[in-house]
Amino acid sequence: MQQYESLKSFTREIFEKIGCNKFHAELAADVLLSADLRGVDSHGVARLSGYVRLWEAGRINSSPNIKIVHETPSTAVIDGDSGLGLVVAPFAMDIAMEKAEKCGTGWVSVKNSNHYGIAGYHAMKAIEKDMIGMSMTNASPLVAPTFSTERLLGTNPIAVAIPTENQPPFIADFATTTAANGKLEILQRKGEDAPLGWIQDKQGKGSTNPHALKEGGALLPLGGDRLHSSHKGYCLGSIVDIFSAVLSGANYGPWVPPFVSFLPVAEDLPGEGIGHFLGAMRIDAFRPAREFKSHMDKWIGRFRSAESVDGQEKVLIPGDPEREMEQIRLKEGIPLQEKVVEDLLELKKKYGIPSNF
Amino acid sequence: MQQYESLKSFTREIFEKIGCNKFHAELAADVLLSADLRGVDSHGVARLSGYVRLWEAGRINSSPNIKIVHETPSTAVIDGDSGLGLVVAPFAMDIAMEKAEKCGTGWVSVKNSNHYGIAGYHAMKAIEKDMIGMSMTNASPLVAPTFSTERLLGTNPIAVAIPTENQPPFIADFATTTAANGKLEILQRKGEDAPLGWIQDKQGKGSTNPHALKEGGALLPLGGDRLHSSHKGYCLGSIVDIFSAVLSGANYGPWVPPFVSFLPVAEDLPGEGIGHFLGAMRIDAFRPAREFKSHMDKWIGRFRSAESVDGQEKVLIPGDPEREMEQIRLKEGIPLQEKVVEDLLELKKKYGIPSNF
Numbered sequence: 001m002q003q004y005e006s007l008k009s010f011t012r013e014i015f016e017k018i019g020c021n022k023f024h025a026e027l028a029a030d031v032l033l034s035a036d037l038r039g040v041d042s043h044g045v046a047r048l049s050g051y052v053r054l055w056e057a058g059r060i061n062s063s064p065n066i067k068i069v070h071e072t073p074s075t076a077v078i079d080g081d082s083g084l085g086l087v088v089a090p091f092a093m094d095i096a097m098e099k100a101e102k103c104g105t106g107w108v109s110v111k112n113s114n115h116y117g118i119a120g121y122h123a124m125k126a127i128e129k130d131m132i133g134m135s136m137t138n139a140s141p142l143v144a145p146t147f148s149t150e151r152l153l154g155t156n157p158i159a160v161a162i163p164t165e166n167q168p169p170f171i172a173d174f175a176t177t178t179a180a181n182g183k184l185e186i187l188q189r190k191g192e193d194a195p196l197g198w199i200q201d202k203q204g205k206g207s208t209n210p211h212a213l214k215e216g217g218a219l220l221p222l223g224g225d226r227l228h229s230s231h232k233g234y235c236l237g238s239i240v241d242i243f244s245a246v247l248s249g250a251n252y253g254p255w256v257p258p259f260v261s262f263l264p265v266a267e268d269l270p271g272e273g274i275g276h277f278l279g280a281m282r283i284d285a286f287r288p289a290r291e292f293k294s295h296m297d298k299w300i301g302r303f304r305s306a307e308s309v310d311g312q313e314k315v316l317i318p319g320d321p322e323r324e325m326e327q328i329r330l331k332e333g334i335p336l337q338e339k340v341v342e343d344l345l346e347l348k349k350k351y352g353i354p355s356n357f
Numbered sequence: 358m359q360q361y362e363s364l365k366s367f368t369r370e371i372f373e374k375i376g377c378n379k380f381h382a383e384l385a386a387d388v389l390l391s392a393d394l395r396g397v398d399s400h401g402v403a404r405l406s407g408y409v410r411l412w413e414a415g416r417i418n419s420s421p422n423i424k425i426v427h428e429t430p431s432t433a434v435i436d437g438d439s440g441l442g443l444v445v446a447p448f449a450m451d452i453a454m455e456k457a458e459k460c461g462t463g464w465v466s467v468k469n470s471n472h473y474g475i476a477g478y479h480a481m482k483a484i485e486k487d488m489i490g491m492s493m494t495n496a497s498p499l500v501a502p503t504f505s506t507e508r509l510l511g512t513n514p515i516a517v518a519i520p521t522e523n524q525p526p527f528i529a530d531f532a533t534t535t536a537a538n539g540k541l542e543i544l545q546r547k548g549e550d551a552p553l554g555w556i557q558d559k560q561g562k563g564s565t566n567p568h569a570l571k572e573g574g575a576l577l578p579l580g581g582d583r584l585h586s587s588h589k590g591y592c593l594g595s596i597v598d599i600f601s602a603v604l605s606g607a608n609y610g611p612w613v614p615p616f617v618s619f620l621p622v623a624e625d626l627p628g629e630g631i632g633h634f635l636g637a638m639r640i641d642a643f644r645p646a647r648e649f650k651s652h653m654d655k656w657i658g659r660f661r662s663a664e665s666v667d668g669q670e671k672v673l674i675p676g677d678p679e680r681e682m683e684q685i686r687l688k689e690g691i692p693l694q695e696k697v698v699e700d701l702l703e704l705k706k707k708y709g710i711p712s713n714f
Contacts, residue, residue, distance in 0.1 A: 077644060104431040105462060162599060170595070176589075178585050195585065232533075238660075246656060287604065316504070
């Protein structure tokens with residue numbers, strides 16, 4: 001069990017060691033640790049060594065010149081200059097919110113970036129300003145479209161954060177697949193089978209083997225199979241890919257560069273880096289924020305008090321589980337898997353970090 | 358089998374009979390018939406008598422004063438004045454596109470409207486102007502959130518239409534449930550069971566009974582059950598509800614007025630009518646339209662040529678099945694169920710329409 005503050009401070013030091021300035025290192029650590037706090041362990045410090053290896057391989061620029069390459073009053077395209085998505089995306093979200101301040105909404109498509117941590121972090125920034133925040137990103141191809149054996153899409157998440165008055169905010173943040181890779185890893189460690197509908201094998205047959213992905217299989221779009229409307233998950237993943245990358249000039253579909261540094265980047269790339277799409281809508285561009293937020297409280301109150309199925313949990317509001325996890329982990333610490341601790345110790349040694357985590 | 362033109366002309370006459378002006382009647386018929394053409398039979402002329410009954414019950418205003426009640430350069434809220442959603446939504450989409458013309462994007466939330474036909478119709482309007490179109494709406498509560506026995510959401514569809522160069526456009530248009538009601542009706546007629554994951558019974562247990570909905574059950578959010586991530590479908594349906602209704606001041610969640618006129622409207626409504634959310638993003642607010650569209654062609658070409666699973670169909674692009682159906686039905690006519698023909702004949706008699714369909 002690690003304490004949030006010391007883990008964050010360690011992470012910040014690593015980012016400084018690879019050349020990030022103090023502001024970027026602090027920001028990147030904040031984004032990364034927010035995943036650990038919220039229980040999305042696959043997107044937190046477990047990935048720190050992965051970012052470092054991408055930098056070592058020359059695929060991440062730790063002192064990027066992030067800039068707007070095109071804009072209108074409500075839109076912008078941003079070139080992340082191969083920077084960490086962890087700092088490029090907050091820059092882009094700030095632009096989206098500035099535009100929303102001025103003309104109601106702001107929409108920013110980003111190219112030439114890298115993995116940006118959890119989608120929800122960026123969307124949530126809008127809430128403090130009484131805006132709705134949206135965030136999506138494409139990612140390494142692991143998902144097969146309906147009817148295909150090929151991996152052409154990433155888990156391409158969507159996050160939407162909506163402010164409230166007295167209720168906690170509504171925070172939806174989900175991959176557009178039935179299950180994300182992190183859930184398969186848990187089953188692999190436990191030696192348990194996966195439910196049908198999560199993955200398929202190399203031939204495209206539904207599989208319960210949690211290792212199927214490593215053996216040439218693919219994750220399945222939300223829905224799982226055609227009978228359960230996997231084409232809708234495929235639509236969602238495609239929309240995320242197009243908004244993030246075809247709009248911005250990033251790589252899309254099977255051309256998205258892999259997160260792991262040992263896999264080669266495809267040749268003849270159609271774009272630059274990976275892509276994100278960030279949006280902000282000022283509530284009072286539609287109706288008075290107070291009025292909206294009090295209706296959100298009513299909406300949430302009604303859903304929270306819905307009759308639940310015998311023997312099942314109470315009805316949850318998007319964001320509930322992550323918020324509860326954050327409260328627990330801030331107090332009790334963040335549990336890390338042995339392999340992650342080993343990874344971090346290796347980084348500590350390699351980069352001569354004095355502090356513990 | 359009915360011909361498109363005569364069915365559309367009949368529909369237009371009915372709308373005129375209930376008081377729509379010529380322009381509105383033509384528009385409403387165009388929207389409604391686009392569903393029949395595209396194979397979404399549940400949203401086409403099969404609903405015509407439903408609209409008429411709502412008008413007869415005083416719940417639809419056939420000569421609405423549709424107006425903007427609040428706006429910024431990139432947003433607007435529109436009051437549909439209880440008009441047909443079939444005419445309110447195109448009005449709202451026009452505003453969204455005008456705003457996109459001027460400041461890059463336009464986003465319109467609509468209150469005090471009614472059922473707006475297929476979501477895709479409205480999104481597709483943007484394509485001709487080299488814009489991405491988006492369209493969503495809330496609807497009568499038929500869907501239970503994950504863990505609940507109560508119906509709190511509609512099938513709340515999302516449509517996204519994206520322009521292309523030589524490929525047909527990318528048109529995603531889907532309910533945020535595993536299966537829409539129309540698919541259950543097909544099973545009811547055939548006397549076949551529904552797959553698990555489509556519906557639950559009154560107690561919230563997964564059911565294969567295609568009549569479960571009428572017996573107090575509920576449709577399930579995309580994903581089907583918690584193990585297959587129905588909470589993601591629940592998130593999507595909720596986002597549609599909030600963007601369409603909490604942003605605009607329409608009714609939301611369980612308070613959305615039912616489409617069928619024999620069901621009473623809830624008391625103490627939190628808003629007015631049902632809500633929609635329409636959006637338009639000008640492509641060249643991000644990058645030159647030509648460049649974007651040629652990359653869309655490449656995207657589509659790659660997905661279309663993906664290796665398919667042995668014995669399954671080729672990989673489809675969102676919009677393919679509906680476009681193919683439209684070509685067939687324009688040529689061969691639109692097949693109507695006997696019950697729908699009876700309904701239309703009754704309308705013909707009641708409103709003294711001379712022409713056949």
